[in-house]
Amino acid sequence: MKRTVICTVCPNGCEITVDYTTKEDAQVTGYTCKRGIPYAIAECFEPMRTFTSSVKISGSDRRVLPVKTNGPIPKAKLMEAAEALKGIELTVPVAMGDVIVENFLDTGVNLVSAMSL
Ligand code: SF4
Structure with a gap:
């Protein structure tokens, strides 16, 4: 499965693509800095929000x-x-x-x- 998310960690708003069948084999591309990787993976598997x-x-x-x-x-x-x-x-x-x-x-x-x- 391939999914694209917009990273909201900083104002750059990078468009990050996660290609995966499981969380362990997820391939992440499109990020500008490494902070985007855990954000994009979390968005696909366990999205979090401030309530x-x-x-x-x-x-x-x-x-x-x-x-x-x-x-x-x-x-x-x-x-x-x-x-x-x-x-x-x-x-x-x-x-x-x-x-x-x-x-x-x-x-x-x-x-x-x-x-x-
Ligand atoms: S990947 Fe890095 S530079 Fe891009 S929006 Fe996320 S935190 Fe900002």
Whole structure:
């Protein structure tokens, strides 16, 4: 199988091609620097994304607080991540970077506040 991905590690946006039958035999071409290799392989076999959303908050003019993961999580868990926020309701004060959920969905990264309120 041959797949082309756009590397988002830096603004160059290299078009990288991965030719593979298994992860172990993947042939990667089109990258400008070596950082593109693990990115392209991950995109084919275990794509990761930083999750961003919002949760309810009370005690402020704003009704929701923006949150994000402090690292990428498996793309396959994004829907589960959105569902997990439904039961969360915070109260001010919250500082930017405060941990809202530790080890979010057992991914090894935390869900944190993206704003101070
Ligand atoms: S392959 Fe290297 S230079 Fe190209 S977009 Fe990825 S990180 Fe940037």
